[in-house]
Amino acid sequence: xxxxxxxxxxxxxxxxxxxxxxxxxxxxxxxxxxxQQKPGQAPVLVIxxxxxxxxxxxxxxxxxxSGNTATLTISRAQAGDEADYYCQVWDSSTAVFGTGTxxxxx
Amino acid sequence: xxxxxxxxPGLVKPSETLSLTCTVSxxxxxxxxxxxxxxxQPPGKGLxxxxxxYYSGSTYxxxxxxxxxxISVDTSKNQFSLKLSSVTAADTAVYYCARRNSGSSVxxxxxxxxxxxxx
Numbered sequence: 001x002x003x004x005x006x007x008x009x010x011x012x013x014x015x016x017x018x019x020x021x022x023x024x025x026x027x028x029x030x031x032x033x034x035x036q037q038k039p040g041q042a043p044v045l046v047i048x049x050x051x052x053x054x055x056x057x058x059x060x061x062x063x064x065x066s067g068n069t070a071t072l073t074i075s076r077a078q079a080g081d082e083a084d085y086y087c088q089v090w091d092s093s094t095a096v097f098g099t100g101t102x103x104x105x106x
Numbered sequence: 107x108x109x110x111x112x113x114x115p116g117l118v119k120p121s122e123t124l125s126l127t128c129t130v131s132x133x134x135x136x137x138x139x140x141x142x143x144x145x146x147q148p149p150g151k152g153l154x155x156x157x158x159x160y161y162s163g164s165t166y167x168x169x170x171x172x173x174x175x176x177i178s179v180d181t182s183k184n185q186f187s188l189k190l191s192s193v194t195a196a197d198t199a200v201y202y203c204a205r206r207n208s209g210s211s212v213x214x215x216x217x218x219x220x221x222x223x224x225x
Contacts, residue, residue, distance in 0.1 A: 001169070033211040035153075042202055042218050043153065048211035086153055090210050093166045095143075095155035 002091035004098035011104045012077045020101045022070040022087030030089040032070040034063060037084045046085075047072060077105050108133040110203050110216035118197075118223050124190040128203030128216060135184045136161045141206040144177065144188045146199040147218075154199075158206060159186055193223045 005023040012018035022032065032050050035043035045054050047063040050070065060075045074081050082105050087098035114126035128142070135142060143158035157167035159177045167175050171190070179186040190197060201221055205214040 031210055035212070042215035043212075044215075045211055045213050048213075049209055054213065088153075088212070094168060095145075095158075095206075095212075097153040097155065100152040 002089070002094075002096050004087055004089065004096055006085075006087060006098040006101045008099075009102045009104065011106055012074070013106050014079065015076055018074040018077050018081075018103055020072040020074075020085050020087075020103065022072070022098045023068055024070075024089065024096075025068060027068055027070050027089065028066045030065075030091070032063065032065045033088045034061075034072045035086045035088065036081075037086065038082075043086065074103070077103075079105050081105055108205070108214050110205065110214055112201060112203050112216045112219040114219065114221070116220060116222060118193055118221060119225050120194055120223055121192055124188070124193050124197060124221055124223070126188045126201055126203070126219065126221070128186050128188075130184045130186075130205075135179065135186065136181045139208045141166075142179065142186045143204050143206055143212075145202045145204055145212070145215075147202070148196075148199040156188065156190075156201075195223050197221070198223045 034047040036046045037043040046057050046061050050065040051063045062073045064071050085101045109131045111129045118124045141158040144156040157177045159165045159179050174191045176189040200218040202218045203216040204212045207213045
């Protein structure tokens with residue numbers, strides 16, 4: 001089965017840039033989606049199809065995908081960006097989620 | 107604004123069947139552009155996709171759960187449902203219903219409902 005690997009945690013200073021990676025075999029050939037989940041809340045879509053932002057998501061959130069790694073970038077990090085982030089792809093009609101990354105804003 | 111709401115028992119006994127319903131409001135479940143699905147999250151852990159259904163009744167299930175899962179749709183009530191049989195404590199989780207759009211991302215989620223498996 002297809003697996004997606006993310007770092008357990010990422011720390012970023014207030015106002016700086018955080019990068020969250022999502023590793024998978026030839027993930028560059030798939031569409032990657034990213035979700036933000038705050039404690040006690042349902043996930044929210046922040047990036048779809050590698051690099052597209054849904055309406056209402058700040059431009060500070062961006063994404064890229066190539067080779068074996070997809071990356072979610074949070075620029076000018078704010079305290080409100082503290083959350084768990086999950087990448088997701090579809091593989092053989094099955095949704096696969098990454099292991100999740102906890103982002104801490106210092 | 108589309109809304110999804112899960113409903114069902116919050117406590118299920120081991121070996122019994124977990125049953126949840128998702129009611130969709132603010133939009134039609136019969137739209138040809140979307141799939142409707144269930145995702146769960148054990149306490150303190152990550153997200154796990156359970157399965158999806160199209161309004162016509164076509165289903166896709168997580169291979170690891172396929173033998174125990176049934177997802178159905180009732181277009182007349184704008185609802186879809188989840189049944190998970192032979193549950194154990196490992197099935198304790200927050201269960202989310204959600205919509206998958208034509209671009210394959212999950213763009214709407216219910217608030218989630220905690221189901222505990224315990225005697």
